[in-house]
Amino acid sequence: MPLVHAFTRQSDDWSSRQRRHLSAVAKYDRTIHHFPGKMNPVAEPLSRNTLAAVQLRLDYNTLAEAQLLDPEYQACRTSCLSLSWEDIPLDDSNANPLCDVSTGRPRPWIHTPVRRQVFDFIHGLSHPSCCSTAQRLKTKFIWHGISKDAKDGVRASTSCQTSKVHRHTD
Template sequence: MDWPSLAAFSIFSRRLNDTESRYSTFGRELLAMYCAVRHFQHSIEGREFAIFTDHKPLTFSMKSSSDKYSPRESRHLDYISQFSTDIRHISGANNVVADALSRIHSLNRIQGIDLVKLAQLQSEDIDFHHELAATTLQLQTKTIGKGIARPVVPRSYRRVIFDTLHNLSHPGIRATRKLITDRFCWPKMNKDIKEWARTCIACQKNKVINIINAP
């Protein structure tokens, strides 16, 4: 498999709820596969495709006896099998984008985003406080990692946030917006994200390549 030749056309991620977070590793990985297939059903239905996972036990799941699995896991496998039974292993070292997305809900693990600097800018940026005063947004002290925390981002650090998350796989505008708005907030952020995503050079180059290679 020539990995450098592949490019993401879209991405999908979501947070596990309390019940799901207590699933076994196999159960959580299977849930991720099931949710991804459901999310992209409109794009993959009727097509031949392979599913890649860095959790090797999943590659044997379609050939194993159903007695091994819980009713929930059996339902998930049955649904996935309606679209593809070709499940292949990819080493974690090669699964860069998926690994980054799976860890991205923990803000202090996002490489390239300095939360200490962000907090300092929140405290010291006078323009930020003036801008904040003109909105309904309010700063509250929260412990990162407990519950849902969306730091308000000063103007000087917004492009850093955008570049760090968008550059994971250069998704479309809507996917980029979801990645960022789920984790951060600032006034008129949808407008900023739309403008920056539209002017992304890497995305424009990828579109040109896809047009040239189209049958």
């Protein structure tokens, strides 16, 4: 829509950068049409970053067995009173991993060795910020210190740090 507007607008208040950009695009044979998102079915799925489109495959049998062996397991069940813990089956597995059901949808408790795999999957979808990564993790999973782990993971992400925009003021 901004390009359609730029080529139909008759104005001389363009900045020098805008003029350079428009002149670079004007060199090409172009017909630019704007289609709203609902009218453009090809672009619609690409503009959505949902976990429904890409699923993290966790072996819930292994997860349930590893939860029982983790020293945090028992403390997790009794420490937070605002969470509602249940052992419920997920997918078609025979195991019943520990999940929080206080939000209305089960969020499995992730033990320490698997946390990095889960973080890498969620963060690797689009490399969101610390807060966005933590929020996405919290909607699907739960563990103690999830926000801190998300923040540390994003700050340790090489691709995020190399593409980060730094603005220095004098």
